Amino acid sequence: MRSVLVVGAGAMGSQIAMVCALAGHQVCLHDVDPAMLERADRELRDRMARQVEKGRRTADDVTAAFERLRVADSLAAAAAAADADLVIEAVVERIEVKSELFAELDRLCPPATILASNSSSFVPSRLAAATGRADRVCNLHFFNPALVMACVEVVPGPETSGQTVASCVDLVESLGKVPVVLEKEIPGFVANRILNAVRDEAIRLYEGGYAGVEAIDTACRTALGYPMGPFELMDLTGIDIGYLTKQARYAETGDPADLPSRSVTELVERGHLGRKTGRGWYTYEGV
Ligand SMILES: NC(=O)c1ccc[n+]([C@@H]2O[C@H](COP(=O)([O-])OP(=O)(O)OC[C@H]3O[C@@H](n4cnc5c(N)ncnc54)[C@H](O)[C@@H]3O)[C@@H](O)[C@H]2O)c1
Known part of the structure; x- marks a missing residue:
């Protein structure tokens, strides 16, 4: 004890x-x-x-x-x-x-x-x-x-x-x-870094016009066994959370690669923060 x-x-x-x-x-x-x-x-x-x-x-x-x-x-x-x-x-x-x-x-x-x-x-x-x-x-x-x-x-x-x-x-x-x-320290540690890398790649594929939001989420669920796709997860946790984390990381590193992506910034500026506002990557009824 x-x-x-x-x-x-x-x-x-x-x-x-x-x-x-x-x-x-x-x-x-x-x-x-x-x-x-x-x-x-x-x-x-x-x-x-x-x-x-x-x-x-x-x-x-x-x-x-x-x-x-x-x-x-x-x-x-x-x-x-x-x-x-x-x-x-x-x-x-x-x-x-x-x-x-x-x-x-x-x-x-x-x-x-x-x-x-x-x-x-x-x-x-x-x-x-x-x-x-x-x-x-x-x-x-x-x-x-x-x-x-x-x-x-x-x-x-x-x-x-x-x-x-x-x-x-x-x-x-x-x-x-x-x-x-961990063997040594790194910001964000292991699990969230991997989660964020998946999220960033999903956004890159979407912004590059290679696949739509639903298609990418479906691939993650049905091919990779994820319980939910990266866009569904962002809507659940709040799109502003990832946005603010990236801004804080950019303020620390000054590396443009750490800036929030264009599509995420647009959603945040329009107040489409995910389930909590009734709209994010998807639209939710009854919020
Ligand atoms: N929410 C998550 O999913 C999650 C997951 C893992 C780790 N974390 C980390 O856990 C920490 C807390 O996150 P949270 O989501 O519980 O936040 P929260 O906003 O729910 O709670 C933070 C609490 O800290 C209190 N507080 C602020 N300044 C204080 C001080 N000087 N002394 C005592 N209390 C003070 C606030 O009154 C508030 O009750 C953060 O460092 C966050 O990064 C959060």
Whole structure:
């Protein structure tokens, strides 16, 4: 059993905290916004109640997990309460917010505490730079929804120690998940880079006039066994998400190859962001 502090109670942090509590760890969940903590508690209780109804978990296991999961609306209180072996940061994807938080965690947490980030794109060395413990900083990249998805990428920076990696692998295995350990850091890591490469090739084929959106999605589903095609997936996750990620990458690299594609930019400018707006690559009724 370990003590884990999860910072950020949004889509990812709330479920990561629950996964850890269900696995028997003591967890403290912190967010700057008390409303997010209330929402996380409400959503997790609803979700767990449904799992009990479906017979996937016992009511006793769920009650015990909630007893191990505390919330705190001040970081200092959270750090003190948790006295954590490990912090998993899951706050908004902005480097200045994360860097400031890592500096504060470095001040608040005992020297042995590992500081891990769930960032989808920032490499750990960027966050380690804000701390005096680069050997105990790495990325632990969970996938959405964290309660369901098995893979967790463990990404060491150049100064991350082997002991830190081993400890993170241990933790991931204790959660019943599958650790995928990178040899060295790269923005976006493994799974999302591959996903994005497929998406970019699909867009290239479409913009080159080689095949239509539906044809490309059908090929991916029926030839490659993908559960959904790249255009369907973009509509589901929100076309603006990939657009903003590319803009951020371009701001970092200055490489025109990292700019969002023409067709994606046009969709975003017209407000066609996918299912959530009723129109993206496809049109959806009743939104
Ligand atoms: N959503 C995904 O599919 C996904 C998947 C994998 C990884 N991630 C990564 O997880 C992280 C969180 O993403 P999310 O989708 O859960 O975001 P989200 O917007 O749902 O939640 C972010 C939370 O962080 C809180 N927050 C902001 N600044 C804070 C601070 N200084 N201290 C404490 N809390 C703070 C916000 O109040 C909010 O509740 C990001 O780094 C993202 O890249 C997201």
